[in-house]
Amino acid sequence: MPPFNRQSKLWPLVAFVMTVMAACLLIALIAVSSEETAAPVRTCGVGKVAKNHKSGGVTEDIEPAHPGPFHDLTSRELKSLRLFLESDPEINATKLSDQSLGSKALVESYVSAIDLYVPPKIDVLEHLDLDQPQPPREALVILFRGDKSPPVVEERVCGPLPDVVSCRMLKSDKRRNPVEFSVRPFNMLEFGALIEYLLHGAVEDKLGFLLRDSFGISYANCQNKPCLDFFTSPVATSLLGDIRQRRLWVWAHYPVEFYLLHPVDFALLAVLDEADPATFRVDKVWYAGKLYGSMGELVAGYNSSSIPKIKREMPKGGEGVFSSIHRRGENPSASPQRPPTLVEPDGKRYSLSSRQVHYLGWQFNLRMSSLSGPQLFDVRFRGDRIAYEISLQEIVVTYSAYNPMHQVTDVADSAGYLGMMARSLVPGADCPESSTFISSTVAGQLVKGPVRFPNAWCLFEHTSGLPLRRHMGYRFVHGSFYGGMLDSHLTLRTILVVGNYDYVIDFSFHQNGVMDVRVSSTGFLMVSPFNPVESPYGYRIQEHILGNLHHHLFHFKVDMDVGGSTKNRYSTLDIHKDKALLTTVRSAFDSFFNYLSMMMMMIIIVIIISQLELGGMSKQLLQENKNNERTMAWARHQLVVTTHKEDERTSSSPYAMFDSENPVVDFSQFSDDNDSLVDKDLVFWLSMGLYHVPRTEDLPLTATTGTKLSFSLAPFNYFPECPSMASSDATRMDLINSKEPKEGVMVERYYGKQKDTCALPVPTYESQVKENPDAALESSKFLGLL
Ligand SMILES: [Cu+2]
The missing domain is CATH 2.70.98.20 (Copper amine oxidase, catalytic domain)
Known part of the structure; x- marks a missing residue:
C-alpha cells in the first residue's frame, strides 16, 4: 500500500482527534474566561453598608473637627488643654517629660484625670431643640496639688476648648472643692512611692528574712525571679474617725497567674497621711492569722518563736496551676469545631x-x-x-x-x-x-x-x-x-x-x-x-x-x-x-x-x-x-x-x-x-x-x-x-386557600426572597494585634494612667 493511501486513511482519525482537542481547548478557555468574569462571593456584612456608616463595620476612630456637645474630648482638645495646664502659673502642672514615680511623685501639681464637662442640660436642649448655637465645650480636670500646703485635690472646669483661656474652680452646692488630699483616688505615683519607700525599704529591711523563711519569697532581692506581689484595701476615713488620715492595707500575694488567688497570710497597714513619701510608714502587721502592733513586735515574737509561724512554698505557676486560665480538661468535643457566629447578610442595619x-x-x-x-x-x-x-x-x-x-x-x-x-x-x-x-x-x-x-x-x-x-x-x-x-x-x-x-x-x-x-x-x-x-x-x-x-x-x-x-x-x-x-x-x-x-x-x-x-x-x-x-x-x-x-x-x-x-x-x-x-x-x-x-x-x-x-x-x-x-424581620404564614387547606401553606418573609450567599469575613484581629500589640495587651509601652 502506497504511503499516500495510508496517510489518506489516517486523515479522518487525525481530524477527529484534532477536533476533540480543539473542543477541549475551547471548553477550557470558556471555563477560564468565565472564572475571570464571575462575580466573587460577597463578604457577609460588607457591600451594602448602611448610609453614613463610614467605618465599614470594623472600627470607628474618626475624631470630628467640631465635636458635638456629648462627644468625648478629642486628642486635639486634650493636647491643647495639657499645654495650658502646664503653662498656667496658678496651676503649674508638672510637665509630662518630668514625671517620675517615687520621691518627687506626690509633692507637685499633677493632672490626675481629664473628662468632658458636659454643658448644662438647658443649654444643650436649646441647641438640640431650638437651633441655638452649641454651648462651649469644657473639660473637668482633677488636679493633685501636692505642691500646696496643705496639699489638696482641686476640681477645675477649663474652657472653652480647644483654645482654653481659663480653668475655674468647680463650684457646686452639693460637693466641696478643694477636696482633702487624703481621700484622693488611687494612683500609680503613690504605688511607686509605696514600693520604693516601704516594700523595698523598711519592710524588706525589717521583715525580708521572715518573709523568705515563711513564704520562700519577699518583696525585694528575689535573684532575678519575681518578687511578692501586692494588692491594696483602702481603709475608709469613717473607720479612722479622721478625714485627714489615709491608710491602706497592703496584702502580699505570690506572683502566679492570677496573683489575687494566691494570697499569703501577711499584710501591713500603711500610713500614707502626708504627701511626702519619706513620711510613709507601717503601722500594724498581720501574719499567720494574728495582728501585731508593729513590725518590731512581729520580729521579736518570730525570733523568740513565741508566735505561730507559717512555712509555705511558692506555688508552681504555669498552665497547670488551678488559677490559670489556659484550656484544660477533657474536651467534650472529640473534634473541635468553631462555635456559631453572627453574619449580617445584607450589611449593617x-x-x-x-x-x-x-x-x-x-x-x-x-x-x-x-x-x-x-x-x-x-x-x-x-x-x-x-x-x-x-x-x-x-x-x-x-x-x-x-x-x-x-x-x-x-x-x-x-x-x-x-x-x-x-x-x-x-x-x-x-x-x-x-x-x-x-x-x-x-x-x-x-x-x-x-x-x-x-x-x-x-x-x-x-x-x-x-x-x-x-x-x-x-x-x-x-x-x-x-x-x-x-x-x-x-x-x-x-x-x-x-x-x-x-x-x-x-x-x-x-x-x-x-x-x-x-x-x-x-x-x-x-x-x-x-x-x-x-x-x-x-x-x-x-x-x-x-x-x-x-x-x-x-x-x-x-x-x-x-x-x-x-x-x-x-x-x-x-x-x-x-x-x-x-x-x-x-x-x-x-x-x-x-x-x-x-x-x-x-x-x-x-x-x-x-x-x-x-x-x-x-x-x-x-x-x-x-x-x-x-x-x-x-x-x-x-x-x-x-x-x-x-x-x-x-x-x-x-x-x-x-x-x-x-x-x-x-x-x-x-x-x-x-x-x-x-x-x-x-x-x-x-x-x-x-x-x-x-x-x-x-x-x-x-x-x-x-x-x-x-x-x-x-x-x-x-x-x-x-x-x-412595622419590622420587615417578621414572618407570616397562611393557608394558600383557606377553603381548601390541603392546597398547602404560603410563607411570607417580609424582607423579600433573597437567595444570594455571602462568605464569612476573613478574621483580621490576629494581624491587627501583630501590627500593634499594645492595642491588646500592654507589651511595649506602659499605658498606666492612674
Ligand atoms: Cu463577686
Whole structure:
C-alpha cells in the first residue's frame, strides 16, 4: 500500500482527534474566561453598608473637627488643654517629660484625670431643640496639688476648648472643692512611692528574712525571679474617725497567674497621711492569722518563736496551676469545631458617625466618662426623646471576713477612674466578630499625651435566638396562621476591668421600643488565706484560700424626658388581687422604692407614658449611716426620684473609696429638699445588686451566667400598637386557600426572597494585634494612667 493511501486513511482519525482537542481547548478557555468574569462571593456584612456608616463595620476612630456637645474630648482638645495646664502659673502642672514615680511623685501639681464637662442640660436642649448655637465645650480636670500646703485635690472646669483661656474652680452646692488630699483616688505615683519607700525599704529591711523563711519569697532581692506581689484595701476615713488620715492595707500575694488567688497570710497597714513619701510608714502587721502592733513586735515574737509561724512554698505557676486560665480538661468535643457566629447578610442595619448611632428608629449618642464609665445622651425612638441621659454612676463591692484586710474592704470602684478601665475588647471572645469597635481617648499622669484605646466599646446587631413575638394559630375554626419574628436588636457593650473583676455593661435597643441596660460580672475572685475562723464568711474553695461572701452594687442615673418633655410625672401601679391602682408620686421622699416590699409594683413615668422595669434587687446590708455606708447612700433604696439639678450631676465621686467620714458627694442630700415630682424634669436613680457566695466553680473565673442584673425602659400606652409590627424581620404564614387547606401553606418573609450567599469575613484581629500589640495587651509601652 502506497504511503499516500495510508496517510489518506489516517486523515479522518487525525481530524477527529484534532477536533476533540480543539473542543477541549475551547471548553477550557470558556471555563477560564468565565472564572475571570464571575462575580466573587460577597463578604457577609460588607457591600451594602448602611448610609453614613463610614467605618465599614470594623472600627470607628474618626475624631470630628467640631465635636458635638456629648462627644468625648478629642486628642486635639486634650493636647491643647495639657499645654495650658502646664503653662498656667496658678496651676503649674508638672510637665509630662518630668514625671517620675517615687520621691518627687506626690509633692507637685499633677493632672490626675481629664473628662468632658458636659454643658448644662438647658443649654444643650436649646441647641438640640431650638437651633441655638452649641454651648462651649469644657473639660473637668482633677488636679493633685501636692505642691500646696496643705496639699489638696482641686476640681477645675477649663474652657472653652480647644483654645482654653481659663480653668475655674468647680463650684457646686452639693460637693466641696478643694477636696482633702487624703481621700484622693488611687494612683500609680503613690504605688511607686509605696514600693520604693516601704516594700523595698523598711519592710524588706525589717521583715525580708521572715518573709523568705515563711513564704520562700519577699518583696525585694528575689535573684532575678519575681518578687511578692501586692494588692491594696483602702481603709475608709469613717473607720479612722479622721478625714485627714489615709491608710491602706497592703496584702502580699505570690506572683502566679492570677496573683489575687494566691494570697499569703501577711499584710501591713500603711500610713500614707502626708504627701511626702519619706513620711510613709507601717503601722500594724498581720501574719499567720494574728495582728501585731508593729513590725518590731512581729520580729521579736518570730525570733523568740513565741508566735505561730507559717512555712509555705511558692506555688508552681504555669498552665497547670488551678488559677490559670489556659484550656484544660477533657474536651467534650472529640473534634473541635468553631462555635456559631453572627453574619449580617445584607450589611449593617445601623450607622455610627461622630459617636451618634442610628438603628431601626433608634438614635443615641455614646460617650465614655474617664471618671465614671459609659454614658448615653439624647436617646430617641422614632424621633422622640425618651431619655436625656443614661449613665453608670458607681460600682461598689462590700466584703465580709474575719481578717482585718477584707473586713474593711468596701471598694468604690470609681476611685480607679472607671472609664479608663475600658480597653481592648476582643472580637470573637468579648464581642461578635461582626462588631464595630469604637475607641476611647483618655489622658492621665503617666503617659505622654492622649492615649487611644482602640476597642473600648463594641457595637453589634444580634439575635438572642428568642422570638420577640409570635403566635401560631393551629385550628381551622379560628383560622390557621402564623406570625412572628426573632428579637434581633442592637447592643452597645463596654467591659470595665476593675482590678480582679470584669464588668460587662450592655445597652440594648429592641425593635418594639424597649431598651435594656444590663450588667454582668466575671473575672477573678478576691479571696482570703484560708483559716478556720473565716468559715462564717465564706467557703474554702482551694487548699489555701477562702472565697469571701460579698455584695456587688451598681448605680445608674436615668434622666427621663419621655416624648422630649422635661415635664414628667412618676406613678406607681400597685397591683392587688383584683385591681391595679395608679398612684402619682408627689414628692422625692415618697419616691423611695425599697427592696422586696414592693415587688408587685410597676413604675410608670407619665405625661407621655413610659415604663421602667427594675431587676436585680438586693438589699444593702450595711448599717445605715455607719462606717462606709455613708458614702454609698444611694444603695439604701432601689429607686430614688429627684428633679434634675446641675449640682446633682453624679451620685458618687472618685473620692468615695476613702471619704465616708464626710462624703464629697452625699447622695442622701439629693432628696433632702423633698422636691415636688409633679410635672417636673425627673431623674431616676437606680441601684442593682447581687450577693456573691463564692464556690469552687468560680475558679478560675466567675462566669456571667446567673450574675446578670438589668433594668428596662419600655413604652407604656405610648404607641397604639407594638412598634415591631412595622419590622420587615417578621414572618407570616397562611393557608394558600383557606377553603381548601390541603392546597398547602404560603410563607411570607417580609424582607423579600433573597437567595444570594455571602462568605464569612476573613478574621483580621490576629494581624491587627501583630501590627500593634499594645492595642491588646500592654507589651511595649506602659499605658498606666492612674
Ligand atoms: Cu463577686
